[in-house]
Amino acid sequence: xxxxxxxxxxxxxxxxxxxxxxxxxxxxxxxxxxxxxxxxxxxxxxxxxxxxxxxxxxxxxxxxxxxxxxxxxxxxxxxxxxxxxxxxxxxxxxxxxxxxxxxxxxxxxxxxxxxxxxxxxxxxxxxxxxxxxxxxxxxxxxxxxxxxxxxxxxxxxxxxxxxxxxxxxxxxxxxxxxxxxxxxxxxxxxxxxxxxxxxxxxxxxxxxxxxxxxxxxxxxxxxxxxxxxxxxxxxxxxxxxxxxxxxxxxxxxxxxxxxxxxxxxxxxxxxxxxxxxxxxxxxxxxxxxxxxxxxxxxxxxxxxxxxxxxxxxxxxxxxxxxxxxxxxxxxxxxxxxxxxxxxxxxxxxxxxxxxxxxxxxxxxxxxxxxxxxxxxxxxxxxxxxxxxxxxxxxxxxxxxxxxxxxxxxxxxxxxxxxxxxx
Amino acid sequence: xxxxxxxxxxxxxxxxxxxxxxxxxxxxxxxxxxxxxxxxxxxxxxxxxxxxxxxxxxxxxxxxxxxxxxxxxxxxxxxxxxxxxxxxxxxxxxxxxxxxxxxxxxxxxxxxxxxxxxxxxxxxxxxxxxxxxxxxxxxxxxxxxxxxxxxxxxxxxxxxxxxxxxxxxxxxxxxxxxxxxxxxxxxxxxxxxxxxxxxxxxxxxxxxxxxxxxxxxxxxxxxxxxxxxxxxxxxxxxxxxxxxxxxxxxxxxxxxxxxxxxxxxxxxxxxxxxxxxxxxxxxxxxxxxxxxxxxxxxxxxxxxxxxxxxxxxxxxxxxxxxxxxxxxxxxxxxxxxxxxxxxxxxxxxxxxxxxxxxxxxxxxxxxxxxxxxxxxxxxxxxxxxxxxxxxxxxxxxxxxxxxxxxxxxxxxxxxxxxxxxx
Numbered sequence: 001x002x003x004x005x006x007x008x009x010x011x012x013x014x015x016x017x018x019x020x021x022x023x024x025x026x027x028x029x030x031x032x033x034x035x036x037x038x039x040x041x042x043x044x045x046x047x048x049x050x051x052x053x054x055x056x057x058x059x060x061x062x063x064x065x066x067x068x069x070x071x072x073x074x075x076x077x078x079x080x081x082x083x084x085x086x087x088x089x090x091x092x093x094x095x096x097x098x099x100x101x102x103x104x105x106x107x108x109x110x111x112x113x114x115x116x117x118x119x120x121x122x123x124x125x126x127x128x129x130x131x132x133x134x135x136x137x138x139x140x141x142x143x144x145x146x147x148x149x150x151x152x153x154x155x156x157x158x159x160x161x162x163x164x165x166x167x168x169x170x171x172x173x174x175x176x177x178x179x180x181x182x183x184x185x186x187x188x189x190x191x192x193x194x195x196x197x198x199x200x201x202x203x204x205x206x207x208x209x210x211x212x213x214x215x216x217x218x219x220x221x222x223x224x225x226x227x228x229x230x231x232x233x234x235x236x237x238x239x240x241x242x243x244x245x246x247x248x249x250x251x252x253x254x255x256x257x258x259x260x261x262x263x264x265x266x267x268x269x270x271x272x273x274x275x276x277x278x279x280x281x282x283x284x285x286x287x288x289x290x291x292x293x294x295x296x297x298x299x300x301x302x303x304x305x306x307x308x309x310x311x312x313x314x315x316x317x318x319x320x321x322x323x324x325x326x327x328x329x330x331x332x333x334x335x336x337x338x339x340x341x342x343x344x345x346x347x348x349x350x351x352x353x354x355x356x357x358x359x360x361x362x363x364x365x366x367x368x369x370x371x372x373x374x375x376x377x378x379x380x381x382x383x384x385x386x387x388x389x390x391x392x393x394x395x396x397x398x399x400x401x402x403x404x405x406x407x408x409x410x411x412x413x414x415x416x417x418x419x420x421x422x
Numbered sequence: 423x424x425x426x427x428x429x430x431x432x433x434x435x436x437x438x439x440x441x442x443x444x445x446x447x448x449x450x451x452x453x454x455x456x457x458x459x460x461x462x463x464x465x466x467x468x469x470x471x472x473x474x475x476x477x478x479x480x481x482x483x484x485x486x487x488x489x490x491x492x493x494x495x496x497x498x499x500x501x502x503x504x505x506x507x508x509x510x511x512x513x514x515x516x517x518x519x520x521x522x523x524x525x526x527x528x529x530x531x532x533x534x535x536x537x538x539x540x541x542x543x544x545x546x547x548x549x550x551x552x553x554x555x556x557x558x559x560x561x562x563x564x565x566x567x568x569x570x571x572x573x574x575x576x577x578x579x580x581x582x583x584x585x586x587x588x589x590x591x592x593x594x595x596x597x598x599x600x601x602x603x604x605x606x607x608x609x610x611x612x613x614x615x616x617x618x619x620x621x622x623x624x625x626x627x628x629x630x631x632x633x634x635x636x637x638x639x640x641x642x643x644x645x646x647x648x649x650x651x652x653x654x655x656x657x658x659x660x661x662x663x664x665x666x667x668x669x670x671x672x673x674x675x676x677x678x679x680x681x682x683x684x685x686x687x688x689x690x691x692x693x694x695x696x697x698x699x700x701x702x703x704x705x706x707x708x709x710x711x712x713x714x715x716x717x718x719x720x721x722x723x724x725x726x727x728x729x730x731x732x733x734x735x736x737x738x739x740x741x742x743x744x745x746x747x748x749x750x751x752x753x754x755x756x757x758x759x760x761x762x763x764x765x766x767x768x769x770x771x772x773x774x775x776x777x778x779x780x781x782x783x784x785x786x787x788x789x790x791x792x793x794x795x796x797x798x799x800x801x802x803x804x805x806x807x808x809x810x811x812x813x814x815x816x817x818x819x820x821x822x823x824x825x826x827x828x829x830x831x832x833x834x835x836x837x838x839x840x841x842x843x844x
Contacts, residue, residue: 031669248446255442
């Protein structure tokens with residue numbers, strides 16, 4: 001037991017060392033020579049050093065650096081890294097979204113909340129429809145309302161707020177009208193996505209939908225999110241004043257992080273993603289004096305921790321698993337891009353953005369990231385989808401996730417105002 | 423699998439939130455009202471919220487926040503927190519010792535290295551002798567060279583460089599002659615302690631000592647440590663220049679952390695503690711431009727992470743287990759204090775320190791901390807000591823660990839020069 005845990009910790013520390021070095025080297029190369037955001041380099045580094053590539057090789061005297069974990073109780077392995085590494089990566093994502101929340105201009109966020117809701121609905125509806133008809137189109141099934149196509153629809157609706165928040169933060173565009181709309185829409189998307197998933201799991205397990213169950217899950221998630229956000233905004237000045245009373249070094253930072261972690265854990269318990277809780281509490285504290293005080297030290301933490309999340313995201317990519325149903329994969333990926341860009345972009349156009357702004361919003365909603373992977377993993381674990389459809393979902397996720405930074409940066413650099421109509 | 427890991431991560435995030443809040447509240451109270459270093463408050467917070475006290479209570483709707491982990495393969499549970507939490511705490515200790523190394527004045531360290539070696543030898547020899555004779559004194563055994571007393575001797579030799587480094591850092595006394603002597607002696611102590619443990623395990627398993635095995639283990643550990651420290655000092659200017667070439671934000675910090683993690687993992691693989699590797703690489707980089715650049719952001723990381731280590735240390739305390747052999751426990755604890763304070767203090771007196779300086783060094787070497795717990799855990803896992811002797815070792819560790827900050831701060835505040843003889 002003792003030697004076992006010592007070994008686990010040593011192995012984790014070695015993994016983190018390799019991840020940090022790989023992240024920074026790849027990030028630097030990507031920025032300097034490819035003129036692309038460093039997050040793209042970090043994702044690629046993860047693919048290269050991960051358990052499906054170099055990480056699986058045995059190093060003399062060290063063994064395998066990133067071995068696939070053993071499946072417990074005969075369950076399918078969904079997350080191909082150790083619990084410890086996955087935990088560190090998830091903590092990093094919580095810090096990422098907390099910082100994104102702190103950096104958001106609350107007034108601007110509230111101003112664009114209605115537009116964001118419309119964008120989110122479009123960004124959920126069209127990808128869902130595309131997801132359930134894609135397997136029909138490719139001859140995998142006749143009925144788009146079978147559990148498999150329904151599940152694929154859920155995977156398609158996901159939006160990875162992590163990727164977008166990181167890029168928007170890096171290029172300092174979080175507080176543009178498009179920036180806040182994307183972040184707010186991604187939050188609403190998460191709530192809607194959970195509702196869709198609840199419905200589909202209900203159908204898969206009982207063959208029907210229980211309206212009361214959907215209402216319960218939806219009410220719980222929405223109610224908690226509204227309570228956290230509104231309550232947080234109301235008591236933020238008091239929290240700020242209380243935390244600034246602490247005089248010991250670093251206390252306000254540690255306490256603020258503690259708050260973010262509590263909000264994240266509560267969000268998960270109420271059926272939302274952890275990152276939604278972290279973002280909401282960050283948003284609530286964004287206008288306070290506390291934010292001014294903790295922002296600089298928090299950014300140091302950010303740079304040391306957040307790259308770990310993106311490298312681990314890259315590690316989830318299993319290129320081999322994608323090739324199994326490559327035809328459906330390509331069709332689904334194209335549909336995923338079109339349905340999200342137009343599904344979010346057209347509503348944006350309808351609520352006041354011009355073509356430049358709507359394009360930015362459509363692209364910003366594009367990456368599926370870890371949210372889609374987690375949904376697909378649930379499907380695989382419950383046997384609703386097989387390894388082939390899982391591979392297809394991964395392909396779609398990877399392409400949309402890698403495409404987002406490549407497209408988003410130029411879309412913000414060229415153009416200009418995304419609101420004014422000509 | 424998927425829901426399982428999500429649950430693990432949520433639970434960990436909630437634990438970290440509670441730990442951070444408890445650490446900072448307790449630290450603030452300790453500093454402000456008890457005028458004691460905050461590390462003492464953090465340790466106490468750990469005892470109170472840990473798995474042997476409040477943490478074991480079931481919270482409605484949440485369950486048990488700090489449950490004891492299930493023992494794998496019928497092994498004894500030595501570390502009473504989850505692998506994930508223990509991993510985070512260990513990473514924190516690596517950061518702590520890396521910062522302590524960076525803050526050490528290398529010239530001063532080398533100047534006092536000979537004195538420190540003498541102090542370390544005394545600080546290992548006397549506690550070891552006290553440890554093997556205490557059970558004889560109390561009638562537990564007749565032979566001080568039985569495996570149980572020998573093991574207790576090993577537990578007694580440990581020095582927790584973590585506790586001392588934290589306190590010396592907090593009161594800015596790392597670079598006094600006493601400060602560097604304590605840190606260097608603690609490092610040498612770790613090497614000597616590993617040799618002693620190797621010998622005792624050899625006796626326990628084969629009934630005798632293989633000189634070649636001891637030479638191998640000792641040579642490996644000493645050789646690695648010397649190579650890391652001397653090699654590190656020689657190439658530090660090049661490492662500094664290379665890392666400062668990276669332009670992306672936070673790259674130099676993340677890369678330096680990566681280096682520290684690699685050194686820590688390698689140290690563990692060569693039979694040393696991780697923290698020794700982290701300290702040595704920090705020491706090597708202490709005079710470079712890189713240090714100037716990363717010190718400020720690193721301190722933010724320090725304040726967010728290091729308290730977690732001390733709260734988790736407090737969580738290891740099981741007051742109930744200590745009461746089983748309370749008589750031996752009290753005797754052993756008194757011997758632990760006397761043998762370490764005089765065992766390190768008298769050699770210090772002999773190598774040029776005055777009484778004030780020698781007292782500081784003796785107290786600085788006092789805390790056994792996590793090192794003793796790990797050694798005791800090995801003994802328990804191998805069946806060399808029973809739960810009663812384990813409880814005794816814990817009592818000794820807890821008292822010396824809590825006593826150190828209480829005594830060390832006043833010893834540095836009063837007095838003055840620890841070298842000049844009157």
